[in-house]
Amino acid sequence: MSFVVFAVRRTAEMAATLFAASFVVFGAMYLAPGSPASFLLSGRSASPEALAAINSQYHLDDPFAVRYFAWLGNVLQGDFGRSITYRTDVSRLLADRLPTTLLLIAMSLTVVVLVGLFLGGLAAVRGGATDSAVLVATTFAVATPSFVAAVLLQGLFAVRLGWFPSGGSGDGPVDMLRHLTLPAVALALYLIGMLTRVTRSAMLEALDSEHVTVARSRGVPERQVIRRHAFRNSLGTILTTGGLVVSTLLVCTILVETAFSVGGIGQLLELSTTTKDFPTVQAIALIVVALFMAVNLVVDLLLPLADPRLTLGTRGAAA
Amino acid sequence: MTAVLTRRPGLSGIRAAGSPLHLICLALVVLVVTAAVLAPWLVPHDPNVVDLGSALAGTSADHPLGVDAAGRDTLSRLLLGARTSLLGPLEVVAFSTLAGVAVGTAAAWRGGRLDSLLSRSTELVFAFPGMLLAILIISVYGEGLLAPVIALAIAYLPYVSRLTRSLVLAERARPYVSAYRVQGHSALQICLRHVLPNIAPVVLAQATINFGYALMDLAGLSFLGLGIPALTPDWGRMVFDGQTAVQHGYPLSAILPCVVIVLTVVAFNVVGERWADRVARRDR
Numbered sequence: 271m272s273f274v275v276f277a278v279r280r281t282a283e284m285a286a287t288l289f290a291a292s293f294v295v296f297g298a299m300y301l302a303p304g305s306p307a308s309f310l311l312s313g314r315s316a317s318p319e320a321l322a323a324i325n326s327q328y329h330l331d332d333p334f335a336v337r338y339f340a341w342l343g344n345v346l347q348g349d350f351g352r353s354i355t356y357r358t359d360v361s362r363l364l365a366d367r368l369p370t371t372l373l374l375i376a377m378s379l380t381v382v383v384l385v386g387l388f389l390g391g392l393a394a395v396r397g398g399a400t401d402s403a404v405l406v407a408t409t410f411a412v413a414t415p416s417f418v419a420a421v422l423l424q425g426l427f428a429v430r431l432g433w434f435p436s437g438g439s440g441d442g443p444v445d446m447l448r449h450l451t452l453p454a455v456a457l458a459l460y461l462i463g464m465l466t467r468v469t470r471s472a473m474l475e476a477l478d479s480e481h482v483t484v485a486r487s488r489g490v491p492e493r494q495v496i497r498r499h500a501f502r503n504s505l506g507t508i509l510t511t512g513g514l515v516v517s518t519l520l521v522c523t524i525l526v527e528t529a530f531s532v533g534g535i536g537q538l539l540e541l542s543t544t545t546k547d548f549p550t551v552q553a554i555a556l557i558v559v560a561l562f563m564a565v566n567l568v569v570d571l572l573l574p575l576a577d578p579r580l581t582l583g584t585r586g587a588a589a
Numbered sequence: 590m591t592a593v594l595t596r597r598p599g600l601s602g603i604r605a606a607g608s609p610l611h612l613i614c615l616a617l618v619v620l621v622v623t624a625a626v627l628a629p630w631l632v633p634h635d636p637n638v639v640d641l642g643s644a645l646a647g648t649s650a651d652h653p654l655g656v657d658a659a660g661r662d663t664l665s666r667l668l669l670g671a672r673t674s675l676l677g678p679l680e681v682v683a684f685s686t687l688a689g690v691a692v693g694t695a696a697a698w699r700g701g702r703l704d705s706l707l708s709r710s711t712e713l714v715f716a717f718p719g720m721l722l723a724i725l726i727i728s729v730y731g732e733g734l735l736a737p738v739i740a741l742a743i744a745y746l747p748y749v750s751r752l753t754r755s756l757v758l759a760e761r762a763r764p765y766v767s768a769y770r771v772q773g774h775s776a777l778q779i780c781l782r783h784v785l786p787n788i789a790p791v792v793l794a795q796a797t798i799n800f801g802y803a804l805m806d807l808a809g810l811s812f813l814g815l816g817i818p819a820l821t822p823d824w825g826r827m828v829f830d831g832q833t834a835v836q837h838g839y840p841l842s843a844i845l846p847c848v849v850i851v852l853t854v855v856a857f858n859v860v861g862e863r864w865a866d867r868v869a870r871r872d873r
Contacts, residue, residue, distance in 0.1 A: 290713050295725065302729045413854035415805040417812045418847040421828055425835040425843065436836060521718040525809050529832065540813050543728040551728045559716055 277571055284567050291559045292345070295552050296338055323352065350553035355545045360553045364535060368557075370439050371527070371534030373446070375519045377454035382461045382515065387508070389462070390469025394477060395496055404466060411463025416522040420456035420529035427452055437531040453530045457522055461515055468511050472504030479503070506577030513566040520558045611863050617856035625671035634662035636669050636822045648841075657827070657842035658834045667849060670822040674850075677738055677817075678803035684742035686796045689749025694780055696750070697757035704754075711747040719744030720806050727815045737816040741806055745799050752795055756788040790868045797861030801854040808850055824850050 324330065329337045344351065350360035393404035428436035440449035476482065477500045485499050486492070527536035535554050542550035624631065634652070639659045648655050654663040696707040717725075723740035730736040760766065761784070769779045808825030811817040817826055824846040831843025 287713060287716055291716050294713070294717070298725050298729050301726075409855055409859065410851060413801065413805075413858055414851050415809050415812075415854075417809055417825070418828060418850055421832055421835060421843050422847055424832070425840040429836055429838055429840075517718045521720045522809075524720070524724070525812060528813055539724065540815075543724050543813075543815060546728065546731070548728060551725065555721055555725050558718070558721055562718065563716055 273574065276574075280567055280570055284563050288560060288563055291563075292342060292556060293338065295555050295559070296341055299548060299552075300334075345553075345556065351549040353542070353547055353550050355542065355547040355550070360550050363538060363550065364553060364557070367533055367535045367538050370446075370450075370532060371523055371536060374450050374453055374457065374527070374532065374534060375516075375523060377447075377450055378457040378461075378519055379515070381454060381458040382465055382519075385458070385462050386465030387469050390466040391473055391496070391501065393466065393470045394473035394500075401470075404470070408463040408466050411459055412467070414459055414463075415525070416457055416460055417525040417529050419459045420453065420526050423452050423456050424529065439532045439534070449530075450532065453526045453532055456529070457519060457526045460522070461518055464518075465508070465511065465515065469504065469508055472507040473500055475507075476500040476503040503577075506573060509569055509573055509576050512569040513562065516565040517562040520561060611859060614856040614859040617852060618860055621671060621675065621853050621856070624668055625675050628668040628672055632662075632665040632668050634665045636661060636665040637820055638662075654845055655841045657830055658837075658839075659830075663827075663842050663845055666822040666827055667824070667845060670824045670827060670846070671849075673734070673811075673817060673821055674804065674808060674824040674853075677734060677807040678800050680738045681741045681745060681803040681807070682796050682800050684738070685745035685799065686749050686792065688742070689746045690753050690785070690792060692746065693750035693753025694757050694784070697754045697761065698776060698780065707750070711750060714743060714747050717744065720809060723806070723810055724813075724815065727810070733818070734816055737807060737810050741803055745803065748799060749792065749795060753788065753792060756791060757784060760784045760787055791865075794861060794865040794868050797857060797864060801857040801861065804850070804854055804857070 329340045332340070341351075348361055350364070352358065353360050353363055356363055389404055389408075393401045424436050427433050434452045435449050438449055440446040477496075482495060482499050485495050490499070523534065524536035524539055526532070527534045528540045531537065535557070539551065539554045541547075542554070639661060640656070652662050652664065654667070656662055657666070692707055696704045714722075719741050722744050723737045726736045726740040757780075765783065766779060769783060807816070808823075808828075811823045811825035812829045814826075814829065817823045827846035828843055828850070831840075831846065834840065835843045
């Protein structure tokens, strides 16, 4: 199977799953007791205009299939309907907040990758006391929910030491980076633990393999053995966790943004869930699922490049 | 044996065998569970009595762990909170394990179309991170512990069903199953009485590992104020309530629930991993 055929097939599979996911996101509304219109208004004063707006947005007078495809068509054109709480277009709300969230996730991902790979590699190469210390530390890291990390970091670095602001997203690029530092670290902590573990075991396996012994016996410098022979080989296994890492970031950003009142889509999702603003919830859920699946697709396509021994479409053992 | 326990990456490194860490964790699990069971008889104060006069007071003989921003006794809330915080994950794990075993066994035993249908739906569920699915369902159903528990149970189901499927596939190929078949036992009888007991240890080890994750997810949801009703004491909710106190420089009422959550998850993870290791070694 050539790479192109594989890429096309995986993309088609992803589109099919995304289609099914969009159906779940849309259909969830119909699980609610009562009529969709009363659910969407949920206790708010139902002026005839508001009712008419909801009716035309959700095509509530049409059969279910028509409604769904009309909604899907709008979503594909970037129209997620109107927010019931904010009384503006959901796409405008998202456009304001998505960059903040993406920046936060990018910062966090950078920290996770740098620290995780370094600690994991260090633990595998050094062994002994370093290894035990890393293992104990990661045992606690993977048991710390990101909101716990957020509150503790806030108490220590924002309130007690006053090094960072305790909330908000700041104005201007530099201020924004300062505001997002603590949230990014809180978001990263759990995943650092996870990635360190994965890197450590992948590196241990690679260091144990025969080609490393051969390289060492030929007198290849240890530094080069670790970089080019062991790390390069474990990259495939590490990459398979990419999808899980990004999906965890996307979900935990809801908690961290709420804890630090960062104005991103995570906080918006929390606010719109508590205020029952369903069009906004739908839009964010769909975006998160789409981002998650896009990352998985990229990982699947990158894997054969990172590890040419893999046949296309099969994932590493540690997936 | 072809089936490997599907732990999430990141925990497969814990080797607690024979270490004091494992014994401490086991003791901690017993302690937390006992506290949750006996909580109503242990609590020194009513967890919901508001006493604004002594708000944020430090530790005292009357309140050994201090009080929160509304003057509620932290120790009482921690003890009673253990009930909600442990019962939720328990329900998630019980439901996802039972349903996952049923789905996985059916897929492996029947094979063919049913198998591919179930595998496809598993992939769809994997596309929704558990917490996102829970938030989606909560936004439809509103308050109450039932919606998040069901949502998380659905999200955790694929981990169990995928494991069960591979285990049952391996068991089905073994001679004892053919022997029972020849003797005229029905498929249901073979599955229930012979296959299930054989795969149970591996599945239960997986369930223990899932418990820690479910606890973290549910605590996160109640931190967001979703799911658990406002007055019910819950660890995640306590962290949220304590956050205002943290911002005013009184971190105790937030730190304690944080510590309890982390220690409980560590304890369940270590015990579950140790069990998984032992099961894996025995099978080899």
